[in-house]
Amino acid sequence: MNKTELIAGMAEETGLSKKDCETVLNAFTAQVEKALKDGDKVQLVGFGSFEVRARAERTGRNPKTKEAITIPASKAPVFKAGKALKDSIQ
Structure with a gap:
């Protein structure tokens, strides 16, 4: 949709x-x-909640060169479904 x-x-x-x-x-x-x-944090009871989660800096690999790189810290929006929404889908 x-x-x-x-x-x-x-x-x-x-x-x-x-x-x-x-x-x-x-x-x-x-x-x-x-x-x-x-x-x-935005909470809609029965539907779910929206929030921002921090991601720590971490080490990754460049798949092309296999070289280790540092992935910087970031923030990401996250949605967590509420119980009523989960139950309505099953």
């Missing part, structure tokens, strides 16, 4: 226009992004 299909499904489910659903979806993603940038 892509963004267009998601918006169409939301419009059908809610009775709102596709344009309104797109506005709501864009606002949701913008707020999640803003919260993660600020270091906050």
Whole structure:
């Protein structure tokens, strides 16, 4: 499912226009992004949570030359599914 299909499904489910659903979806993603940038965790009970996890610096290998390289530390957004979402899929 892509963004267009998601918006169409939301419009059908809610009775709102596709344009309104797109506005709501864009606002949701913008707020999640803003919260993660600020270091906050976004929890949607029953659905899941979004958070940022730090990855430590580590040593890796260049597969072409087999030379050891250092992979710098980074931060990555992570989604963890909630119990209700996990149960609904099984």
